[in-house]
Amino acid sequence: MTDPCQQTEALHEGPAPLDAVLCTGELERRPARPPDYETENRALAALVQALADSPRTILRALADTIREFLQVGSAGISLLASDEKRFVWPAIAGAWQGYAGGGTPRDFSPCGDVLDRNAPLLFKHFERRYAYLRDETHLAEECLLLPFYVKGKAVGTIWAVAHDARRQFDAEDLRQLASLGRFAAAAYQATALLDTALEQGRVAQGLMEEAVQARLAMEKLRESEEHYRMCFESIEEGFCIIEKLEGETLDFRYVEANAAFAAQTSLSDVVGKTLRQVLPDEFEERLAIYDTVTRTGEPIKIQRRFGSQGRVLELYAFRVEDDMHRRVAINFQDITERKRAEEKLARQAAELATLYATAPVGLFMFDTDLRYLRINRTMADLNGMPAELHIGRTLRELLTTGLADTVEPLLRQVLETGRPLLNQELHGATVPRFDEPRHWLMSCHPVQAGDGTITGVHGAVQEITERKQAEDALRESQRFLHSILNALSGHIAVLDESGTILEINEAWSRFALENQTAGVNASVGVGVNYLQHCEHEPFQCGETPAYARAIKDVLAGRRTRFEMEYSCHSPTAQRWFVMRVTRFQSPGPVRVVIVHDDCTERKLAENASREAEERYRNLFNSIDEGFCVIEMLFDDQQKPVDFRYLEVNPAFEMQTGMRNVTGKRVREMIPDLEAYWFEIYGKVALTGESLRFINEVKALDRWFDIHATRLGGPENRQVAIIFDNVTQRMKADEALRQSEARFRLLFDRGPVAIYSCDTSGMIKEFNPCAVKLWGREPTPEDIDERFCGSSRVYCLDGTLLTPEQNPVIAVLKGEMLQAHDVEALIERPDGSRIHVIANIVPLRNSWGEITGAINCFYDITERSRLEQKTQEQAQALAELHQRKDEFLAMLSHELRNPLAPLASAVQLLRRQKNEAPLQQQALGIIERQTGQLKHLVDDLMEISRITSGSVRLRQERVSLGDVVERALETTRPLMLQRRHELAVSLPQQPVWLHADATRLEQVLVNLLTNAAKYTDKGGRIWLSAGQEEATGTGAAVVRVRDTGIGIAPELLPRIFDLFTQAERSIDRSQGGLGIGLCLVQRLVELHGGTVAVRSVLGQGSEFVVRLPVMPVDMPQPSVPQPSVKPAQPPGNGCRVLAVDDNVDAVQSLAMLLKMSGHVVEIAYDGPSALTMALAMRPDVMLLDIGLPGLTGYEVAEQVRQEPALKNIVLVALTGYGRAADRQFSKDAGFDYHLVKPADFREVEKILAVVAGQAALPGR
Template sequence: MDEAQLRSRLAALEAENARLRAGTAPGRAEICALLEAVKDHAIVVIDLDGIVVEWGEGARAVFGWTRDAMLGESLARVFTPEDQAAGRPRDEIAEALREGRAPDERWHVRADGSRFWACGEMRPLRDQTGRVVGLVKSLSDRTEARHTSQELRASESRYQTLFEAIDAGFCVVEMKFDETGKASDYLFLETNPAFEIQTGLRNAAGHWMRELAPEHEEHWFRTYGDVALTGKPARFENVAEALGRWYDVHALRIGDPAKRHVAILFNDISNRRRAELALQRLTESLQQEVETRTRDRNQLWELSTDIMLRCRLDGRILAVNPAWADTLGWTESQLIGANILDLIHPDDIKATRDAMTYCKRGEALSRFENRYRTRGGGYRWIDWSARAADEVLNAVGRDISEDKERIAALERAEAQLRQSQKMEAVGQLTGGLAHDFNNLLTSITGSLDLLQARLDQGRQDEASRYIGTAQSAASRAAALTHRLLAFSRRQTLDPKPTDVNRLVAGMEDIVRRTVGPAIELTVSADPGLWPTLVDPNQLENALLNLCINARDAMPGGGRLTVETANRWLDAKAAGTFDVAPGQYIALSVSDTGAGMTADVAAKAFDPFFTTKPLGMGTGLGLSMIYGFARQTGGQVRIYSEPGQGTTVSLYLPRHRYDEAIVHGVAAVAPVTPAGQGETVLVVDDEPAIRMVITETLQDLGYHALEATDGAGGLSILNSDAHIDLLVTDVGLPGGMNGRQMADAARVRRPTLKVLFITGYAENAVVGNGNLDPGMHVMSKPFAIDSLAVRIKQLIDSP
């Protein structure tokens, strides 16, 4: 709770206290409710003598004393013996009465005798006439923050000592970018004493680099600009011609990325670099002299199957060996004096130029690949090893075209294999789906056929049995559809801030009855469990599914454990889990059953895969849980060994809310509500659905209007017709979906109430908590009684 929220609560507390003093009956109950609502701050009400008259839940959490233990006691009890002896409790009351506020930041005492550093204040309470009738003291535990502050000061002292003592140059700069986004300069914010020794620049802090060294090379600005923009550290060696020195540099971004500050640690390596360059030039000069004298009689040059090349760094060819004719068809006379870049595939020219530039810098051996045009007009892949000396490039190339072709063939084969595996999975999914739906459709159509036959025979007494059979099959088909949508991560979710511990506790009795007396159930809940943003109904279904699977894995009895815990996933662990790094809560279900082999566990989330006997399971349970977890931004993992049991863990992202409330599913009213002639607009492109909804509305006493698409519905909404509620499908034909239509209608009717009905994946439009006030969602299929109750609730809502 931030300071503004706390002050708001205190103002409400003062008002309620005034009502209490005036004798208003609800005052005391409401002031107690306010005190109990604040749990992260201690709030205490005392009379003018310092005696406690109200002690909130937050005070109990902070100090440890219960309300009964403190009522009627002096507030001096929470002060240290030193402060009591110095009269601090009395002085604080006097200051609050005199100044209207008495700040308090000092050590206090808990019930167990321990001390903690607290920060807060005391204010007077007044009745309706303005007379002071008591005081309220609020404070919170700031011990950890105090320790952190002390450690920070010590760390800063160590940093300053290191900053002053190191021999390496160090500075912090702020990057400057021009209007095109190019790094153009940098301002020195801090420099250490070694900075001047390493650079020769005096009093650099507060000055721009171009002001101190106008000819400073562009690559320094570009490199530091990239560090500031990307946050990727840079470690390199390079020359600063304007300063006449070579440097070994380590640069990294620090602080707020928006400020574009870069810390730079560097050492002058000019002497070492000059020695290296001198040695390199000497070596290359001797090598060139030897190659020039012996080229014509060099057997390797003449007989090698690798192609060899000497060319200037502008591309002009100086010499080639005979292997060029065998590999690419070009003779020496055709190539000498030509430009090597004219033979390279257009897509490879830039990479080749970059490689030549790299060699020109005097770097080590360069390796690169490119394609060369053959005399016959085709292209061959060449793998090059190259080194430059005195503007001349010496390179040896090997024909790797066959290697490239083998790699390409392997990649094509892998792609075909992946496509085959995808098609196999789709075939398994559609086959299982068709099998189950055919069974359900047979139950529905068969029951309807028998119903029609019995009605034709005048035998209506059996009608309810056939209707019940058809409805049961339809309900199972709807459940199968929801599982498929969960598996595909496209179901319509209704996420809410959820306390998973409370959810598990609320289901404990149901789980016990489901698994039976032969199985010992243990619930281990982390008392500090973080909240998560999840559809609580779907999470309940997932938990119950896992417990049923665990029960079935222990036919002879065993132990079932449901556990919750907080988990941190770093970048490495998150990569393994295929989720974003961060904080997660884990909900785990473990059994002591037979366990699974690694190959069975690897297929456990596949659709329609099941280890249960034929007819004992659809094979969609775990795939539904997997889809639900992934759609929620989390993951699910199986840990199992044969004979050792199985653990299935759901990982759900932490949700940072002050409070998390488990929202249950609203019960359907037992009596269908009736309307009072209110007008409901129904928009759906399916005639049968429109008929069912509009006739239901009319039977219930509502006036129903109809439209088949978004344009027709918007035309009615833009008219002068009185409309109490819009009921619309999300997926509509004609280029305007239900959400777009509702948003457009609210321009003219800002308080229009909307109920979206959806049977597919409209989460991007109406799900994930993105509904505006007054908008609600209901998933197809739904019971008519449920729809009637929902419509009545929405029309009657303010």
């Protein structure tokens, strides 16, 4: 790796783009290694210690840590130079460490790209982009770089390089490198601060006094402010400066405080505030301390606890040596850990005292002169005198000479060498028992001061006299024990401290010889170093290096025992062994016993047990039945009162609906659980009797089928329960029982005859109603009592059914799924026939096979008779209704025919303009009475159409105001005639309805006419129309109120019934048929509205009509505007042929037409009409329907068939006004249909239209 400035040729080869050498996304895709926080914490702790010990080499230590911690080939730190144009490499570890101290330009370097991206980057073969890396012997397979920051500014990068393709970085590497990156920032600050401090020459009196002096220097020398501020803000200890305020009240004001001050004390934003404001509770105490410091100049230390976590801070307050001596600097040092260490030391001292007081072995401590400093009671008892007499006296003063000669050199050795003496065996006699040889085992350790100086020795003594005696006995039985050793099946060897085999048993030798083909050296016997064999000649179990390390730990005393289970392949099969390594606990040479026990049979049994356990667990978790193990709880009288759930399977929650019950008592979950549950399970737990039962938990509203059995003995008090939720089954059974009861009740008392039969049709069961229907009681199991042969069955038309046609047989054979509502005639045994409805359903077994049938027969003989009678009556009523309609139509026709000439005559006289009052009065009488008669006929026909449902509304968008105006125009002559005062109120804004305007006008005309008729002359009538709510969503309302005679209370409930009228009297007879209000109600309801009446007899009436307004979103069909032709002047009249067998009617009509300027001819029958039409070629034919010779329909049909007459406009002028009559006219070819007496204005409108068309070219 060289300076890129020297690689110009390589740069010309064309570097790869940055994204081509990046693979940062792989960090998230690759499986991450598990974090090792323990190793990470140790590494960080080591770095912190290195920073404290040698800050100058901290970056090198950091590079080494990155390399070792991440296990990479190279690692390092790159720092951005002060000119920010170049990186320097202050520390590199690993394969690239030779480049430490070098550097590279910032541009076109990996570090520069990382700072530009401001994010961690993972490079793959980045020499393809950075040509100066291509000559490197150790090329980088991958490189992970992270920027690190100081106060938000990037100052460098840390990086790790993998030279081996097998080492791939993952997300855990990124996390660990980021953790070290934060330390790199702290190390960078520390080294920078150290450099600054060295340049300023202020390292005396510690870092805090340096900060104070830097502050004073700032006031004198502004150019050092940056260095001071960096030091002040970056130190980890809290620090602040306060200034004394002298006035009426003594106080201090905070002048400065660093970030650590706020973090440690939880006091923020204190600068500028007074001591009283910041610490009101401690003000007096702190004031006295800080005032003393300013006056005396002597520093003071105090300790205080801060924060909710109980952190302990040591406050060191000292006076700032300025001119005024008014400032105090306070350093806050977190001594929490030190306090904890002191407390720990105190606890250890207490523990040591406890140990000395309670230890079962003798404990002692000597100084360097071997004077007793400490001794416990056990040791004093061994020496035969009280413990207090030992303190301050030497060893030789208290021990016998022989024993002192043995012990003193050993203790001197420990004091001189500093090495412990372990398990040293002693023998001799003590002063009290000088004639009794005794044996002890002693271990000693040097006592060292903090600087390593040996200040004494402490140890432990255990009397082993009895053990020695036992050892003597043991030696006597060595031969016997050796034979036993050889008889043992385990492979046993004894090792010395070097791992050399001292002794083996015969089982060891046999195994080595038998398995040498499996890779075991048969020479592994006495004299062979077993550790070396394990390390260099691993056999097929592959774990011997680990065994060797464990044996070394036991030999070295780091472990007293090691046990490990392993598998090993012998020539015949895989076998399992347990290796136990045990250290001899004796003062003699280190010995270790190794035992290899063949545990193959146990292992196989365990594997089988584990497989069984797995099968059990799989079954436990997969079965649909609930399962649990409970522990019964008894009171003092051994009465079961509760139980605890020890284990439940997943189905338990599904079956019971109870969640998270393991470890809980059932009374916690179900406080009101029935007592019998405790009695049942308690009995199982105590007696061991297994129980199977079904019972209900009422609190859960569930039934369970339970099998309970005891686990273990009665003292175990555990019960295993397997259960199934049978709630639905129990409810179904209960429902079935209830259904059976209902069925039996219905079967026995119901009105339907019910039989059951087998597959042959033989009757098996029947109810009382069946006996009644049958006429006698059938005999069950009688071969003759069959549905197929015991009765004769007929169709409704009387046809006899064969047995094969019988629906019972068809159902039994499966030819019909079931017979539903089959009607038939059955001949009973007495010969009578009854009409029945039969329903036949097959009975099936669990395999779906038909085993019989249920047959339900209902005798409808009387019902059939009544239905027949009802049908006959309905037919008669329909015929009567038809005749009524025909009568009304004929009556209407006959009444209209004489009205037509009367109306025409009135029109003729009106056109004569005769001014004679008498004639005018007579004309008015005739005209009114003719109109009244016409109105009565129209109402009669209207109500007939409405009651028969033949009225069809022509609904469109209609303005309520327009309908009211037309109704007023129609009734105004009647109002004027009776001199009524009419008050009208119409809405300001249009109210739109979806309605038939003609029918609504008819409603209002009827109401206004009634108001006029039943109000005395000169009365008042009010009409108001509008909408109920201002929001525009309410109903449209029309009110007609008068001051008339009112309506009697008994008449009000049926005022809208057909033909309802007030009682007529000689002086108050208004005429009419009593159908007007019925017509009003029917038409309003057809529009979806309502009509109501309020009235007081003698005080008038008010009718209120409510109609739904037109919805805003209802589509508004475009209504084509009729092309209205202006009335033609007389000179442009039509040729008209008027045909009617009523001479008066046709002649009066002809006269009116002629007066209007038309050319008119008359015909009195059908044939004459056709002849005259061919001769005259009229523009319009006014045809009556009921003509002699040919009817009007026939005349119209022949006219339409004649080409010469195809343009004639045909107008039906008839007394028939039903909807059917109008349809007949249309079908016959008529263009218009007018009902007699026709309003002559309607006739003139038609003629005007025809005249206008005749004037068009081509007519």
